Amino acid sequence: MELIVELLNITTGGNRIAVVSQQTANSLGVHSSDRIKITVGDRALIAIANIAENFPDNRIGVFEETEAALNLKGDEIAQVQLAPLPESLFNIRAKLRGERLREKDIVAIVKDVVERHLSSTEIAAFLTALSIHGLSTAETEALSIAMITTGKSLNFGRSPILDKHSVGGIPGDKTSMLVVPIVAAAGFTIPKTSSRAITSPAGTADRVETLCPVNLSINEIKCVVEKTNGCLVWGGSLELAPADDLFIQVEYPLGIDPMLLPSILSKKKAIGATHVAIDIPTGTGAKIKTLQEAYTLASDFVDMGKRLGLTIQCALTFGDQPLGCSMGPALEAKEALATLMGGGPPDLREKAISLSSMLFEMVGVENPRGKAEQIIDSGQALKKMCEIIEAQGGDPKVKPEDLPVGPKHAAVRSEKAGKVLWLSTDDLVRIARAAGAPKEKGAGIILNAKLGENVRKDGILLEIYAERSSKLTAALELANELSPIVLSKKPEEKMVLDTIPEKTTHKKPFMIDR
């Protein structure tokens, strides 16, 4: 039928959507989420129909995506008809029924996700089905490859290309800020892309951003790596695996993460990596809670790496507490710089040296651990970090004390003496976020009492930094309410962790930062 085009002048964030009235939908035989073919002159496209009760019956409303694709000006006459559902939707339905998908089915789905032919409802159903049914090895491989081929990729014209990745989950993990300069100082290429925090107090991109810009274009990244062998940039706008970016948007509210392997490996392949060290923090404070899970995940990574032509080694790392002491963008950047200068907390230094030497070993460096220690102790790593900061547009002379942290701060003190028996990383994350992290770069917390350490009565358990008094107050109140650090002289003193139903049930936290 013929309808008059009405420009709605707003974007949907990607999908091509067109609005018709209920009456017009009935006449077209169109139901919500059906596809309609819109033809104006010699141009045509398929859009997803949105049905609105009170829209004029003789009009079709188009969002900016459709307007742009059809080059519309408004008030044109459009020929509109019911279009068939995309083939990929039938593949999604097959997955809902528990069927295995073939490579071509997966290619069709990923292609239609990137081209915005599938609605977020349909993508949500697909991801839910994957989350429940799991992925076969062949499906994981096909998804990884489809996500790479539908995105951009980088070619540095060098080999090997090293990379490091953490599956995420423990707060305060600023290891990449040490591994990149150590590896680059040894003459190897390590173009590191990172994410921003979604559920944590800081992602690597948030931390590095307190030192220099991280939102670089592909060409700027090439320049930085050409000059310094390394970089520490935000990967979010590079479109390395645009399907994954769209999947993550849908996964986040649902608290599911069925595509961990394809998501990580597609981005590593797109950046041209040949050797990848994967950190799997394992423990009560991490995304992966048990060693058994971690071993399964690690062997999946190694196997899938082989299929994709990537040499992968995984490190299962201690994940019962935060890494180092600081949580929050600027506080963490300070701690990373201090560690590069020879100070800093010993667990951070140890982890950075271990992961760097794992990469060195993978590319045949002799005495890899000694090499990593020598690079950090000689100041070469710090020098390389300053080169990278400068190449990305920051101040290479930056000192830890130059970084501004929240001017409002307060300490949480212990009511009794004792040894730290356990602590809740989830609660620490909530407190750091209440203080303003990651949005307010200077906000966060410093943990003064880690597992097994002795605390005297009135000793400081943690310090809270905030940029605004209201946030400091909120974070302090939360710290008092949650009591994230439990002291005891003997474990038997605190055998009951929680009682039900007296206290509200804790929600299982969901971490998607990677």
Added chain:
Amino acid sequence: MELIVELLNITTGGNRIAVVSQQTANSLGVHSSDRIKITVGDRALIAIANIAENFPDNRIGVFEETEAALNLKGDEIAQVQLAPLPESLFNIRAKLRGERLREKDIVAIVKDVVERHLSSTEIAAFLTALSIHGLSTAETEALSIAMITTGKSLNFGRSPILDKHSVGGIPGDKTSMLVVPIVAAAGFTIPKTSSRAITSPAGTADRVETLCPVNLSINEIKCVVEKTNGCLVWGGSLELAPADDLFIQVEYPLGIDPMLLPSILSKKKAIGATHVAIDIPTGTGAKIKTLQEAYTLASDFVDMGKRLGLTIQCALTFGDQPLGCSMGPALEAKEALATLMGGGPPDLREKAISLSSMLFEMVGVENPRGKAEQIIDSGQALKKMCEIIEAQGGDPKVKPEDLPVGPKHAAVRSEKAGKVLWLSTDDLVRIARAAGAPKEKGAGIILNAKLGENVRKDGILLEIYAERSSKLTAALELANELSPIVLSKKPEEKMVLDTIPEKTTHKKPFMIDR
């Protein structure tokens, strides 16, 4: 933060959605699908955030639902902040992990669906998880009750209230158009609500609409039932179980139907039914393919009925071919009238008498089958149908030959003589829809050769009716391509049903009409 309100002047179809720019979302700490609290003066509401790349950073765009709820005029200053996720979303996440939901979890979900606090992405994930994990008896009961209590209900001040329902799936099933007048003529109350076709050539509401209006208000329905004991109306706009209407919108593109029991039973309870006959067509042409599935479903219906205070009997009916001969709104209404007048196809008459007598038996009528036969044979059923047509605003003197059918028609003839060995109801549905049904009321097909019947060479297999020549041509081409009716003298002549990969794979059809 403070943002200026911009009215977008279109509806989203229900959800309260607000649009902010990516930059503004970052400042708010908001990700796609997060909730934001919008305060204007002394009014506040929670909306779902949509992030648009190119939206002005200092503005918040609101759809009409939000505009109405906050009584906005545009250009006000709104206080906007990140709001917590609704509790029900954590219940959905629990279901995604395979956990059982408690009654209060389900109440929270259904309430938030009806109040539009959950996005369609989140509802899609919930329904997908239900479809894969299945529902426990307690979950089914809780869902049914929650769907009733969040909707409107009718009270006719009478008892018993009888009802009849088909779980759907065979085309041409116009039984309700006979059962309602038979039961009402016997003096029992039977307020029948029906759906329109989604995937079939006609729903009961589409059929009845060729005789009289079906889109009645609750008060109008009460009047009709007061006068005639029965009605045949469209249930879609009555808001008897609004959660179900929203669930069906999401289920339709996904091809899943996890809520069959709660969906049907909540609507029966809302209409005040006390005794319900449920028809479960079983066979290759129906939604339920095997007797085993049908028996399981039937016993679930009976059990769940007990829990909800409904007396239920199920009839497993023959579902290997269409019921009667006609498919398409007007063609089917003609056939129903003809059967009420003593003619019509024997399978339709038999099924209508069986289901009516099942209802009579449930309420203690003696010789129930004889009673049903007597009512139809004496013309009382036809007279009652005319009363109902008149009460709903139609012409009570209507004759089958008065109903206009498509002026363009053609016959599909057999190339050889033989007996009908099998026929594809899915293909017949596709042909009827290609002819224009259900949108064009006069379009459809008449099947001249049913299972086991003899056809001579050049004998008519089916007749196609259309309102437009182009549709007639399309339906004829499809009929020739699909060959939905297979003739044979001996079964061995046609042992191979299909070959793979030579022919394109048939998509598993999905039926949601109920």
